[in-house]
Amino acid sequence: MTTNKNGQTGPPREGPMVSAVSGPAVRAGGMRGCFMHEMTRVGPENLLGEVIKIEGDSATLQVFESTDGLKIGDEVKKSGELLSVDLGPGLLGSVYDGIQRPLSSLYERWGNFIGRGAEIQKLDSDRKWRFTPTVGLGDEVKGGTVIGTVPETKFLTHKIMVPHGVAGKITRITEGDFTITEAVAELETGEKLTMMQRWNIREPRPAGGRLGFDVPMLTGQRVLDTLFPVAEGGRAIIPGGFGTGKTVMEQTIAKYASADVVVYVGCGERGNEMADLLNDFPKLADPHTGGPLMDRTVMIANTSNMPVSAREASIYTGITIAEYYRDMGLRVVLMADSTSRWAEALREMSSRLEEMPGEEGYPTYLPGRLAAFYERSGRFKCKGREDETGSITIVAAISPPGGDFSEPVTQASLRTVSTYWALDYDLAYQRHFPAVNWHLSFVLSYGKLSGWFEKNAAPDWIDMTKEVNSILQREGELSDMAKIVGVDSMGEPEKMELEAARLIREGYLRQSAVHPADSYCKLSRQAKLLSLILSYIRAATAVVREGKGVKTVLNPEITERILRAKELAEDKLDQEIVLLGGEINRLNEREPT
Template sequence: MAKVLEINGPLVRLELPGAVLGEQVSVGALGLVGEVIGRDGDTALAQLYEDSAGLAPGEAAAGLGHPLSVELGPGLLGGIFDGIQRPLEAVRQVSGDRISRGIRVPSLARGRRWAFAPAPDRSAEMVINAGDILGSVQETASIAHRILVPPDVSGELLELAPAGDYEVDATIARVRSHDGSIRKLTLCQRWPVRIPRPFRRRDHAVQPLVTGQRILDTFYPLLKGGKAAIPGPFGAGKTMLQHQIARWCNAEIVIYVGCGERGNELTDILESLPKLTDPHSGRPLMERTLLIANTSNMPVVAREASVYVGITIAEYFRDQGYDVVMVADSTSRWAEALREVAGRLGQMPVEEGYPAYLGSRLAAFYERAGRVETLAGGSGSVTLIGAVSPPGGDFSEPVTSHTKEIIQTFWALSKELADARHYPAIDWLESFSGYIGQAARWWADNVDPGWAPARARALAMLSESEELRRIVNLVGVDALSSEQRWSLEAAELIKEALLQQSATDEVDSYASPAKQYLLLAGLLDIYDRGMRLVGQGVPARRLLELPVLGEARRWKTRYGDADIAGLRERVARLVEDFMPLEAEYFPAGPGEG
């Protein structure tokens, strides 16, 4: 009889002949959920996804015959799950405000019926392949849930259910596989979380993930199917930035994984997201959102599993042809779970106590992002955004440094900028994007060919302003030439009029790419016109008195996306703002008399 031999926190050694690595197990009288991570003869080492307090040697254990898997089907969207995909609302109804150990609640609600519409091009006796679409269910008003043939099934379609209302585990199709066996297909399927779902090939089409946040889209763009990190210390604004991305990005599905974060922070997200309206459809944002909550007081091993549950669900919606964004908050807490388990296993610690395989685990996780051609022949993407919480804001610590080597977009948050009330508090000197070349083609085709040179000029001005700021701090502003004073003012103008963005302002919360470029082009035009006058002898102090500088700072809130034409017309009239100075210093025209 299988039984518990030894207990070491979340790790238990079991007498379990025939156990398979990765197999899910049920341990003790409560039936605690676990996973086999090691074998030695007839004994197996399992990690538990629930608290092992009270578990005693000699209690019964059993292998469940399948790896840790998730249920995939209608009913996912709008749900809030824990780290092993237990629906928290259903759990609350059964056990109250605290999750009872060993509780079993189906991930997808039974008893609820879904209106299934079979695909018109599917009929009996035809051959179907893995990933083909059998039909659809209108899961929410915003999203049609496409019912897919599981990746491990193909053969002759013997029967397809007619249109009607079905529960998730009702048979809607029968398939004769190539080996002659009959497979019954339902509205839902299961998939192991640690195995990436298959696809045909990588799709290298270029399409930016438009977030409406100017410093992200204009300066450090991320492509759909790309990988990004948001490192930052406590209080730098990670949560608000993630809110903005989830609300405004042009992805169709958003999955938020709260991995080991503080309970009060996660509560704020769980309470605020359901109240938000999707700006693209006018419907509740939760109709295209899914939340996985695993707070810091929940079992540490479930924290490690939660990111795999999230990415597997993201891949499932990708296979339906959707663009999915997954935010993991935070991968630092996930790495801490790896460190704790590795320590209990007695594995050799390396940098700061993390296991030697930290880098490879992070790389394997981020590698599951990408834009692909699905098995059904469509196109879908998973964009991964991992928040990182480096202790003390130290970006040289192992999780941040390994992540920096893996991802292509790095949005570094600065505590100094946050303290100065500059939001989003993204440091334009520490951040980078490896997608500039691809994004430039999209901006040139869809917005303006001048985006790439304008972006490069603005970043150069911001970099130069840091040097000038150090000079001012040492010897004062009077040590600067007029050209340097004007350059410093122009950089401040870009920071305040372009990079700062209010999440609570109805107009400023989101900026379309067209508005972003017009703002950037207008600010650079102001700089160029002023620099020409300074070069002709106009003192910088007179330029600093121009009313247009204060007005330009208000363009972002004055001109909404419905008034792009008004902003374009205002930028075109900038020549008029400099005419009074030109008339004063050059009555006969610049360069004359």
């Protein structure tokens, strides 16, 4: 017996239909022939769902929208397709939800609040793009071959590539203005090529050989680039309790990263923060090209009150789009804020499916899923074009409950990352941002990067970073003692060491995210500042070692100028370095007494 919409009994209906509902998990009967991860439409509102479990004739679907109002007997439509994204010109500058529905289209459909069940075009299929062929008639092409280019933005040339699995000889190719669904070329097999391809989000796009981590991805943040750089193609994680500045750090990196394309996934985070980004990015300039920052950005906004299952999908949607631009030979950064919300979405579905829980209720496959996601980063040769390289660098925020890093998501992520930026409550409470704890953070592949830094930052870069590390390390040891005996009772050389650490912390590591001269610090400027501060420290330390008191050696006004140097505009900084250089020399030349 089944029922129709009004709850009245009607004749039994054939075909797939809802047999149980529990939150986002919906069981459907009559699903014979469906396959795992097949897309389905559920109920009269056509809610989007995905098959995640099959038992005989029935299947469990995770539905990406609220299931309120669903009834037993509601129709389920199978699509025969996997959950996939549309890839082509028009991605840059877009803002999507977790399943690649443009939020602006959702607004046109429903107004200010998000409704349910929209089948909406992911890419604008009316817009015409100027296609310029790069291959000619009779050329052999295969998956990954670039057949033409489109100027997607003022600064980015979008390469139109042959989809993987397609090969043949070009029999027709035309220059001109096309929409993404119109054929721009044809193969002798009769296959028509358009500017759009579709890809299953859960399957990594193929790439050529992996390359080493020997180039850094710069962030313009001193504590990161100097002490804990992330390699291009590497993965960095930012765990931190609430209020330690994860999101500001993610946003800052999205603004200043040395990358061609930034994919920003706001996964289960705050709506007002996304609004702030969406308000800022179109106005801000890309520090590398000067164009609007939004032109190099794809945003995926699945805020915390949008459906949980789409949160799980949003990370995959993001990384697949990132892979597509990587395949064009570009440097891509994927910012994920935060992977904990993604893991929690996994946990929620897992518990609805009554799977055996692992640590903290997370499913036992969590570490595997996390590892597989991080492995989609890297620097690669382009598939089909071995002379080109592209990369994806992942920067993922983690929100450990209670700020306790021993929890499963942080620990499982630590297994796979190359750079670890641990955020710290103590620093955040003093409003020392970025609140990266220099004792806990690490970088695994620094050895390979050192050559690059010596060549591009300063010849003595590595020595300087080692010096900074040892100053900070000494402070850690000394401050314990200072707490017991008081700074005043310590020897002058020890006082100097503490003072040196203060200069490094306040004058170098602390960086404002809003100060116009300070928020972005390019590498050459980092080298200048670091060299200035260290030369002051070295000179003063030498005099103190000769028996002078720290108070007489360190002139508070000079110290203050050193601390303020980072906020000077570039030309003023150069002048100040010369002036302060004179003061430092006077210290050096002072006769020992």
